[in-house]
């Protein structure tokens with residue numbers, strides 16, 4: 453495997469391979485077993501946008517496999533503030549590292565980076581574009597709790613317009629055969645190309661504006677944050693902020709086996725009372741970032 457830019461690069465076989473390897477790495481991810489298959493290797497971790505889970509779980513994954521990490525989180529202390537281009541930054545870091553994990557506010561930045569890199573680029577989020585490694589850990593979490601990746605009714609809730617995690621996840625779920633419902637405030641609907649893809653592949657469920665309309669038939673309730681930083685106009689953000697909240701009353705209307713996921717950070721779209729419910733899986737989901745990224749790094753850098 454070389455660059456990981458979008459879920460379109462990942463076949464069903466590759467996805468299953470990553471998930472199976474990740475399962476075999478759970479003990480190493482938790483520090484209960486040791487594996488140093490990436491000893492002596494270096495990961496370049498360059499984050500032009502804020503991140504907690506993605507950056508720290510990549511760093512943990514690399515460290516647990518015996519490798520090292522260089523990079524930056526925020527550009528304040530780098531030559532980017534002097535005006536260095538993304539192309540030059542990538543050229544340079546690819547001279548130091550064996551792979552580069554890149555997060556950038558511009559859609560298409562990761563793809564662009566592949567043109568200047570001599571090592572694999574892993575997209576850790578490009579603006580409102582894609583977030584393929586989040587999708588891998590989302591799929592891992594779904595399989596872990598539902599035992600399968602097909603024949604599920606998944607409701608994607610929240611900012612479907614600017615949310616990159618739901619763009620990647622919708623495309624990936626459609627590789628397996630599922631029904632996907634789209635629940636968003638008005639103006640934050642899923643981009644047309646994703647909707648058309650779901651319709652063409654016969655996997656489009658319903659599109660609506662309130663989770664109440666889908667809750668009773670939902671297996672996976674996947675909630676997202678309104679992506680404040682992507683709004684060109686703060687007034688528009690204010691109109692949709694806090695539009696709906698997932699609370700225990702709503703969650704208990706779902707089927708008994710339903711699970712609630714969220715890529716996090718959560719602002720106010722899931723009330724803290726939901727955290728104690730057995731359906732709440734978002735912190736397990738975040739922890740799954742480590743074994744999944746370990747599996748991915750071992751394939752991309754270790755070549756195993």
Ligand code: NCD
Nearest residue numbers: 505506577617677715716717
């Ligand atoms: C997401 C992201 O950055 O796209 N976070 C993450 O990687 N877990 C979701 C978000 O910021 O809302």
